[in-house]
Amino acid sequence: MSFGVPDHVRPIREKLLRFIEDHVYDAEPIYQRGGPEAEAIQAKLRDRAKAEGLWALGHPASMGGGGMPWLDYAYANEVIGRCDAAMDVFGTYSLQSCLMLDAAGTEAQKQTILYPKVRGDTYMAFSVTEPGAGSSDPTNIQTTARLEGDEWVINGRKWYVSGGDHADWICVMARTEPQDAPVHGAFSMILVPAGTPGLTRVRDMHVLGLTHMNHPEYLYEEVRVPAANLLGKRGEGFKLFQVRLGPARITNTMRWLGQCQRAFDLMCDRINSRKVSKGALLSTKQLMQQHVYDSYVEIQSARAQVIDAAEKLGKGEQARVEVSAIKVAVSRTLHNVIDRAIQVHGALGLSDDLPLETMYRMARVMRIVDGPDEVHVERVGKTILKEFAAGNGWDFGQR
Numbered sequence: 016m017s018f019g020v021p022d023h024v025r026p027i028r029e030k031l032l033r034f035i036e037d038h039v040y041d042a043e044p045i046y047q048r049g050g051p052e053a054e055a056i057q058a059k060l061r062d063r064a065k066a067e068g069l070w071a072l073g074h075p076a077s078m079g080g081g082g083m084p085w086l087d088y089a090y091a092n093e094v095i096g097r098c099d100a101a102m103d104v105f106g107t108y109s110l111q112s113c114l115m116l117d118a119a120g121t122e123a124q125k126q127t128i129l130y131p132k133v134r135g136d137t138y139m140a141f142s143v144t145e146p147g148a149g150s151s152d153p154t155n156i157q158t159t160a161r162l163e164g165d166e167w168v169i170n171g172r173k174w175y176v177s178g179g180d181h182a183d184w185i186c187v188m189a190r191t192e193p194q195d196a197p198v199h200g201a202f203s204m205i206l207v208p209a210g211t212p213g214l215t216r217v218r219d220m221h222v223l224g225l226t227h228m229n230h231p232e233y234l235y236e237e238v239r240v241p242a243a244n245l246l247g248k249r250g251e252g253f254k255l256f257q258v259r260l261g262p263a264r265i266t267n268t269m270r271w272l273g274q275c276q277r278a279f280d281l282m283c284d285r286i287n288s289r290k291v292s293k294g295a296l297l298s299t300k301q302l303m304q305q306h307v308y309d310s311y312v313e314i315q316s317a318r319a320q321v322i323d324a325a326e327k328l329g330k331g332e333q334a335r336v337e338v339s340a341i342k343v344a345v346s347r348t349l350h351n352v353i354d355r356a357i358q359v360h361g362a363l364g365l366s367d368d369l370p371l372e373t374m375y376r377m378a379r380v381m382r383i384v385d386g387p388d389e390v391h392v393e394r395v396g397k398t399i400l401k402e403f404a405a406g407n408g409w410d411f412g413q414r
C-alpha cells in the first residue's frame with residue numbers, strides 16, 4: 016500500500032485543481048450567498064466542467080459517468096473536496112444516490128431519474144431522518160407506507176431533507192412491513208415526485224447560518240404514488256442504505272481531507288508570513304510549530320486510514336471497522352485543522368474574507384451527518400471487543 020497519489024491519477028488531479036483555482040474559488044462567495052446569481056454561475060461552471068471532461072468522473076460509465084476506477088476516483092475527490100462548490104460544478108454530489116438507483120432501480124426508474132441525475136438534469140433528495148425519532152438508528156423511524164391496490168400510501172414527517180427545496184424527487188424510507196417483521200427487513204425506499212398531493216413542505220431549514228443549503232421539513236399525509244415507485248424489493252430499505260453508505264464514507268472522507276489540505280495550506284502560509292511581537296515571524300514561535308505538527312500528524316494518519324479502508328472496499332471486503340473509524344478520524348481532524356488555521360489568522364480567520372469560517376461551520380456538521388461520531392465509535396469498539404471475546408484478538412499486522 017502506498018499513500019502517494021498513483022502516477023496515472025496525477026494529471027486529472029492537476030486538471031481539477033487548476034479548474035478550481037482558476038474558476039471555482041472566485042465563485043465561492045457568490046455560491047455561498049445562494050439565490051439566482053449563485054445558480055447562474057453554477058450553471059456556467061458546470062457547462063465548462065462538462066466541456067473539459069471533468070463531469071461526474073466517478074459515476075460508472077454504464078450510467079453515463081466518467082467511469083473512473085474506484086480508488087483513482089477517491090484520489091480525484093480529494094482535490095474536488097477542497098472547495099464545497101466544486102461538488103456541484105463537477106457533478107459529484109449525486110454519486111451515492113446514483114449507485115443506489117443503479118443497484119435497485121427498474122429500467123423505467125433509471126430512464127426517469129438515474130440517467131438525468133447523472134447528467135445533472137434532475138435532483139433527488141434522500142429522506143430518512145425524522146424529528147420525532149432518533150434517526151441515527153433508522154430502525155426508529157415512524158413513517159409508514161401501506162399498499163392499497165396499485166398505490167403506496169405514505170404517512171409521516173421527515174426533516175433534514177437536504178436539497179428538498181429544489182428536488183424533483185424524494186427517495187423516502189418508510190415502514191412497509193408489519194411491526195412483528197424482522198426490523199432490518201421492515202423498511203423500504205419509495206420514490207415520491209415533488210408536488211404529489213398530500214406532500215407538504217412545512218418549513219425550510221438551515222444550519223449554523225449556512226443559508227445556501229436548505230434541508231426542509233416535510234409532512235406526508237396520505238401521499239399516494241404508484242406501486243411501481245418502490246425502489247428495489249419490499250423490505251430492502253436497509254440493504255439499499257448500505258449500498259449508498261459504504262462507498263460514500265470513502266468519497267466523503269477523501270473530500271474532507273481535501274478541506275484539511277486547504278486549511279493546512281492557509282495555516283502554513285500565514286505562519287510563514289505574519290509578523291507579530293517585535294516583528295518576529297509566527298514561524299519562529301514554537302506554539303505555532305505545534306499547530307503544524309499536530310495538523311500534520313492528524314492529517315497523515317487519517318489519510319492513511321482512509322486509503323487503507325478504500326483499498327479494502329476495492330477488494331470487496333466490507334471493512335466495517337475501518338469505514339466507521341475513518342468517519343470519526345477525519346471529521347475530528349477536519350474540525351481541528353480548520354480550528355487551528357482560524358487561530359493563526361487571528362481576527363481575519365473569523366471573517367468572511369477567508370473561506371475558513373464557512374469551512375469550520377461545515378466541519379461541525381460533519382460530526383453529526385453520515386451517522387453521528389458516537390455511533391461509529393460504538394461500532395468499532397464493540398466489534399473489536401467481540402473479536403477478543405471470541406479469542407481472535409485484533410492483530411493490526413494481519414489486517
Ligand SMILES: Cc1cc2nc3c(=O)[nH]c(=O)nc-3n(C[C@H](O)[C@H](O)[C@H](O)COP(=O)(O)OP(=O)(O)OC[C@H]3O[C@@H](n4cnc5c(N)ncnc54)[C@H](O)[C@@H]3O)c2cc1C
Pocket residue numbers: 141142143144145148149150151152174175176177222230380383384385386387389390393
Ligand atoms: C446539515 C444536515 C444535513 C442532513 N441531510 C440529511 C438528508 O439529506 N437526509 C436524511 O435523511 N437525513 C439528513 N440529515 C440528518 C442526519 O443524518 C441525522 O441528524 C443523524 O443521522 C442523527 O440523527 P438525529 O439528528 O435524529 O440524532 P439522534 O439519533 O437523536 O442522536 C442525537 C445524538 O445522540 C448521540 N447518540 C446517538 N446514537 C448514539 C449511540 N449509539 N451511542 C452514543 N451516543 C449516541 C449523538 O451525540 C447524536 O448526535 C442531515 C443532518 C444535517 C445536520
